[in-house]
Structures are given as structure tokens and as C-alpha cells.
Amino acid sequence: MMTPAVCSLRRRFPKAEIFVLAKPWVVPVFEALPYVDRILVYDKAGRHRGMAGFIRLVLDLRTFRFDAAILFQNAFEAAFIAALSGIPMRIGYSTDGRGILLTHRPPLFPRSRKIHQVDYYLGILKGVGIPDTCRKLCLSIGDRETEKARYILDRYGIRRSDTLVGINPGAAYGPAKQWPSDRFAALGDRIQEAFGTKILIFGGSADRSLGVRIRQSMRYPAVNLAGKTDLSEAMALIRECRLFITNDSGLMHVASALKVPLVAIFGSTDPEATGPWGYRGRILESKISCSPCLEPECPLGHLQCMTRITTDAVFEAAKALL
Known part of the structure; x- marks a missing residue:
């Protein structure tokens, strides 16, 4: 459901390199997205298992010298990884006690307002001035x-x-x-x-x-x-x-x-x-x-x-x- 947000990000920054950090089981979804340049696999059962693996992941991410991380996942771990990886701009909702780790915290939707998860993800971008120019789900199946x-x-x-x-x-x-x-x-x-x-x-x-x-x-x-x-x-x-x-x-x-x-x-x-x-x-x-x-x-x-x-x-x- 975050594919419209990724599409909107690509339209706003057509020359940017967009990486996705994903767990192995969901990698095929991002492989089917034409807006993603590269997928980095977060393999907690293999290369990134345990504390040594977590440190290895952080060191792997540091080598890319990313300019920004957009944290669609509402998890403390996601913000913690981004901060330890030295990413200077860390954008995401201030949930799960992670606000101190974020540099940009878009406003959360009121609990009383029902919104679709697609709009929830797009809200992260809109909160930092990136318009929702794409509102369709998109997957591409290769030959x-x-x-x-x-x-x-x-x-x-x-x-x-x-x-x-x-x-x-x-x-x-x-x-x-x-x-x-x-x-x-x-x-x-x-x-x-x-x-x-x-x-x-x-x-x-x-x-x-x-x-x-x-x-x-x-x-x-x-x-x-x-x-x-x-x-x-x-x-x-x-x-x-x-x-x-x-x-x-x-x-x-x-x-x-x-x-x-x-x-x-x-x-x-x-x-x-x-x-x-x-x-x-x-x-x-x-x-x-x-x-x-x-x-x-x-x-x-x-x-x-x-x-x-x-x-x-x-x-x-x-x-x-x-």
C-alpha cells in the first residue's frame, strides 16, 4: 500500500536514487515497482542475525552515505537503524517512542478520523512538502x-x-x-x-x-x-x-x-x-x-x-x- 508514496517520491525527485530496505519475503513487491533503483535485503535470519548482524546492517548502510530516510514503517527499530547509519534526514511519524530519533515528524492524523493506509503513507510525504502526485497502486510483472x-x-x-x-x-x-x-x-x-x-x-x-x-x-x-x-x-x-x-x-x-x-x-x-x-x-x-x-x-x-x-x-x- 506504500507504492503510491514511492511513486510520488520518484515524481518529485526524478533523478534521485531510491533504495528500499526490505525483509526477504516482501522483496518481490519492490522488484515489481518501476520507481525503485535498488533493494537492500534486511535478512534477520542470515547476514543480519543477532547483534553482530545488526551492526553489520548499520555498517552496510553507512557505506551508501544516504541523504535521507523515509520511514514508512511505524517501528522504533526503523528509526534506530537510520540514526545509527548516520543518515542526516530521518522522516517519519513520531510513534513507538521514536520521536527523538527523527529530524522531521509529519503531523499524525487524528485518531477520530478514519483514513486508508495509502493516505497514511502519503501523509508522511505531504507533511514534509512532497505532494501526492500518484494515488494508484502499481505493480509490474516481468516476462x-x-x-x-x-x-x-x-x-x-x-x-x-x-x-x-x-x-x-x-x-x-x-x-x-x-x-x-x-x-x-x-x-x-x-x-x-x-x-x-x-x-x-x-x-x-x-x-x-x-x-x-x-x-x-x-x-x-x-x-x-x-x-x-x-x-x-x-x-x-x-x-x-x-x-x-x-x-x-x-x-x-x-x-x-x-x-x-x-x-x-x-x-x-x-x-x-x-x-x-x-x-x-x-x-x-x-x-x-x-x-x-x-x-x-x-x-x-x-x-x-x-x-x-x-x-x-x-x-x-x-x-x-x-
């Missing part, structure tokens, strides 16, 4: 990734003429963001029955068993890709889909950025803050008194914000987009 996606589909017997519908049953934050798996299975069967599509099940390594469970619960065949692709492959495969049905998740934002029509199912989180930006599709949510609670697990134990969203409702939303 190599497209070829890899086609190879994966060929391996599963998917023809180029097949209509693909992706379902994404996982969500990293917790089970309160996950629509029931048996409903994803029933939905996949109904869509195949009605439209003759092929169903692709997406997910990361933590979703392997979830993908297996959904696949085994379905009456019709589906291709279970959960835990079997890296992020760059998943992004390229999502672009091949006619429709993407998903919980509130990172892959939801990928589909939105790639302009793939989507149905987004929301439970404990707030679509006004983290919903698909500029999406082509529908948001489904059940407005009950305790939602959005923003909790990873339902504190009341009933998960009605999700269970009240029926298979029929999601099917009708999907039907309207196919």
Missing part, C-alpha cells in the same frame, strides 16, 4: 515471472483458454480475518458448477494445511498452490485470474494493484483503513456491534463478523464479476 506462471499452470494441465478463479483463504494477522474454510470449498464448487472455471487455491507456507483441507473438501478438482509458490510467482499467477476471492490480506492488495476483479471478505478489520484501493470488485462485511475489533482472534469467541457472511452472498458477488 520471466509471466513465463514461470505459465509453466506452473501448464504443469497442472491448465489451458490458456481456461477461465481461472483464485481463492485466498488465509490471512497472516489471525483467524479473525479468515472466512471459514468449508465455505471457501463450497464456494469453489458452486463457481465451477455454474461457470466451468478452474479454481486456484493461493496461500503462503503457513497455509499449506489449509489449502489441503479445502482441496480435499471440494467435490470438483482444484489446483492447490498454497505454500507451493514464492511471492513473485503468486503475483504473476494472480494476474492470470479472471476473479480473485480473498480475505483481507497482502494478496488482496496485489490483486487490486494488478487490476484483477476481486471479492474481498472482511471480518475483524476495517475496509475503510485497509480495503482494496481503487479496486474493481466488491467488499463483503457483516456490520455487527463489535466489529471491526481489529483483534487477531475473536475476543467473544463467536466470530459472527465472518460466519454471518454466507456462501450465497459471496457467490452472488462473484457471479456479478464473472
Whole structure:
């Protein structure tokens, strides 16, 4: 969701070298951004593990003699790294007790005002006089990734003429963001029955068993890709889909950025803050008194914000987009 901010930064400083410091799992997102010159990997499990690795990271960053650091992440660590790296201009919201480490502190939005995360990131730039000249999510899938996606589909017997519908049953934050798996299975069967599509099940390594469970619960065949692709492959495969049905998740934002029509199912989180930006599709949510609670697990134990969203409702939303 920070891609419009990176785009706006590039438009304001067209000749600047823009580096991104990112953890390994998210690197493919920035590789798909045409505005980034170089990605530096923060590998806490490898080169930057432990205190010695942290010092190595700081020394690595010092060699580049950066002029400024824009800290989109609200974390003390991000500001601490930038300060130790000798970066003279450190811009970010004064959160997590890090204000003393920042040289420029854009004003925070009032808690009473609901804003989308995209605007939250753009607010950092606007707070230091950089206009939000770009407000669209942007990802670019290269030829190599497209070829890899086609190879994966060929391996599963998917023809180029097949209509693909992706379902994404996982969500990293917790089970309160996950629509029931048996409903994803029933939905996949109904869509195949009605439209003759092929169903692709997406997910990361933590979703392997979830993908297996959904696949085994379905009456019709589906291709279970959960835990079997890296992020760059998943992004390229999502672009091949006619429709993407998903919980509130990172892959939801990928589909939105790639302009793939989507149905987004929301439970404990707030679509006004983290919903698909500029999406082509529908948001489904059940407005009950305790939602959005923003909790990873339902504190009341009933998960009605999700269970009240029926298979029929999601099917009708999907039907309207196919």
C-alpha cells in the first residue's frame, strides 16, 4: 500500500536514487515497482542475525552515505537503524517512542478520523512538502515471472483458454480475518458448477494445511498452490485470474494493484483503513456491534463478523464479476 508514496517520491525527485530496505519475503513487491533503483535485503535470519548482524546492517548502510530516510514503517527499530547509519534526514511519524530519533515528524492524523493506509503513507510525504502526485497502486510483472506462471499452470494441465478463479483463504494477522474454510470449498464448487472455471487455491507456507483441507473438501478438482509458490510467482499467477476471492490480506492488495476483479471478505478489520484501493470488485462485511475489533482472534469467541457472511452472498458477488 506504500507504492503510491514511492511513486510520488520518484515524481518529485526524478533523478534521485531510491533504495528500499526490505525483509526477504516482501522483496518481490519492490522488484515489481518501476520507481525503485535498488533493494537492500534486511535478512534477520542470515547476514543480519543477532547483534553482530545488526551492526553489520548499520555498517552496510553507512557505506551508501544516504541523504535521507523515509520511514514508512511505524517501528522504533526503523528509526534506530537510520540514526545509527548516520543518515542526516530521518522522516517519519513520531510513534513507538521514536520521536527523538527523527529530524522531521509529519503531523499524525487524528485518531477520530478514519483514513486508508495509502493516505497514511502519503501523509508522511505531504507533511514534509512532497505532494501526492500518484494515488494508484502499481505493480509490474516481468516476462520471466509471466513465463514461470505459465509453466506452473501448464504443469497442472491448465489451458490458456481456461477461465481461472483464485481463492485466498488465509490471512497472516489471525483467524479473525479468515472466512471459514468449508465455505471457501463450497464456494469453489458452486463457481465451477455454474461457470466451468478452474479454481486456484493461493496461500503462503503457513497455509499449506489449509489449502489441503479445502482441496480435499471440494467435490470438483482444484489446483492447490498454497505454500507451493514464492511471492513473485503468486503475483504473476494472480494476474492470470479472471476473479480473485480473498480475505483481507497482502494478496488482496496485489490483486487490486494488478487490476484483477476481486471479492474481498472482511471480518475483524476495517475496509475503510485497509480495503482494496481503487479496486474493481466488491467488499463483503457483516456490520455487527463489535466489529471491526481489529483483534487477531475473536475476543467473544463467536466470530459472527465472518460466519454471518454466507456462501450465497459471496457467490452472488462473484457471479456479478464473472
